[in-house]
Structures are given as C-alpha cells and as structure tokens.
Amino acid sequence: MMKNYDIIKEVGRGAFSIVNKAVNKKKNKIVAIK
Amino acid sequence: MNDKFKTFKECTKLREVKSLMKLKHKNIIKLLEVILIKGQLSLVFEFMDQNLFDWYKITKENGKKIDESVIRHVIYSVISALAHMHKHGYFHRDLKPENIMICKGNNVRLCDFGLAREIRSRPPYTDYVSTRWYRAPEILLKSTVYNSPVDIFAIGCIMAELYL
Numbered sequence: 001m002m003k004n005y006d007i008i009k010e011v012g013r014g015a016f017s018i019v020n021k022a023v024n025k026k027k028n029k030i031v032a033i034k
Numbered sequence: 035m036n037d038k039f040k041t042f043k044e045c046t047k048l049r050e051v052k053s054l055m056k057l058k059h060k061n062i063i064k065l066l067e068v069i070l071i072k073g074q075l076s077l078v079f080e081f082m083d084q085n086l087f088d089w090y091k092i093t094k095e096n097g098k099k100i101d102e103s104v105i106r107h108v109i110y111s112v113i114s115a116l117a118h119m120h121k122h123g124y125f126h127r128d129l130k131p132e133n134i135m136i137c138k139g140n141n142v143r144l145c146d147f148g149l150a151r152e153i154r155s156r157p158p159y160t161d162y163v164s165t166r167w168y169r170a171p172e173i174l175l176k177s178t179v180y181n182s183p184v185d186i187f188a189i190g191c192i193m194a195e196l197y198l
Contacts, residue, residue, distance in 0.1 A: 002069060002076065012085075012132075021081060030081040031066060 005033060050147045051077065053124050061115035063135065063145035082135035082143055089136050090196060104140065105196045111142035112189055119144075120182045129188035130168045131195070168192065 005022040011032065012019040020033045054065040067078035086108065093100055112134055119125060126133075126147065133146040170187035172180040 002071060005078070022078075024078075032079040032081045034077040034079065 005031070007033070053119075053147050057119055057122060057124065057147075059115055059118040061111045061142055061144055062118065063143045063147075079145070080143075082141075082145075083137040084135065085132045086134040086136055086142075086192070087131035090131070100196055105193065107140055108134070108136070108142050108196070109189065109193050112144060112192075115142075115144040116185050116189065120185070125182040126185050126188075129185050129192070131192055134192070 004024055004026055006025060008021040008023060008030075010018055011021045017034045022031055022033045023029065024031055051065065051068055054063070058064075063082070064080045065077060066080060069076040069078065090100060112129075116126065116129075124147075126144070128146060129144075133144065135143045135145050137143075167174070168188035168191045170180065170184040173184055
C-alpha cells in the first residue's frame, strides 16, 4: 500500500507522530501522511 | 500475538481514525486512507499548505495586521467544525493554531484528532507548549469532568491571539 506513495519531505512533528508530505503516484495527488 | 499487541498500542490513534471516519465536514481534515503494515499505522490525509500558527507568524512578521474579515472567516470555519464534532459526541481537547490548517483561498480545516487524555501533559515540545496555553481553567486545575466547553475556551484564546 505504501508503495503507492513517494515521500517528499517532513512537514511537521506532533507529540507522537511525524507528518510527511507525499505524493500518491497513481493519482498524482499531494497528501500528508502521519 | 506480537502484531495484535502493536495494534492495541496504537489504539489512541485508532480512536483518531474512528472519529475522523465519522466526522465528515468541510472544515475537518479529510482522512483518505489508513494503512497498517507490520503494526505500523499510517494515516493519509489531504494536504494543506500551512497551519494557522505559521500563517499568522508570517503575516505579522511582514508587519501586517490580519484583516478582520479573514479572522471572522477562520474562526467561523473552526467553530462550524467544532459544532459538528460536538453534535456527534466528540470534542477536540487539543485545539491550538498548529492544529488548524489553512491553504490558499483561506480554506480552513481542523486536524489532529483524538489525542488521549493522558497526553495533556505533553512531551518536551519545549517552551512553546509551556508558555502558550489554550487550555481552559478547569483542565489547568486538573478537573476530570471537563467537557466540550474546553474547545470553546481554546477558540476564544485563538481568536484573541489573531487580533493582537
């Protein structure tokens, strides 16, 4: 499943997670992955 | 068994998943996908440019005041999201400018849901958290019976901050 996404960069850190900006390769859509 | 334990450990996050799947609102961040691989949970959200804190910091650094109509729009958006949440039996508990996302065209989305109660004492995220509070007096005084009004208190603080 994660194969569908390419991580672009880290955009934020929460108390217990890191948020990455990523792109969904199939849909060519920018998302945030926590 | 190991896997099960890992899933259980993630239960606070699963609560976030549960609430986000129920709460569909134009001012609440959209959860697009939930991925669990080897006990590692990933949540895929729509991407937003900036959080409110960074956004207003930049505006103020440029010496500009935030336009009242913009403040009104932002606060209205957050309050609509809160009203929706409260109506559906959830409250946010951790409302702060970093958890309000904003993107071009001033679309506002509330994010970071379902923080567990014990997380109130936050890990050393340094002076930021310790100097700026959005927590209602009842939480500061360690009441265990607080409820949704704490969100309203927080949004009041945020609104005041935007006017400064």
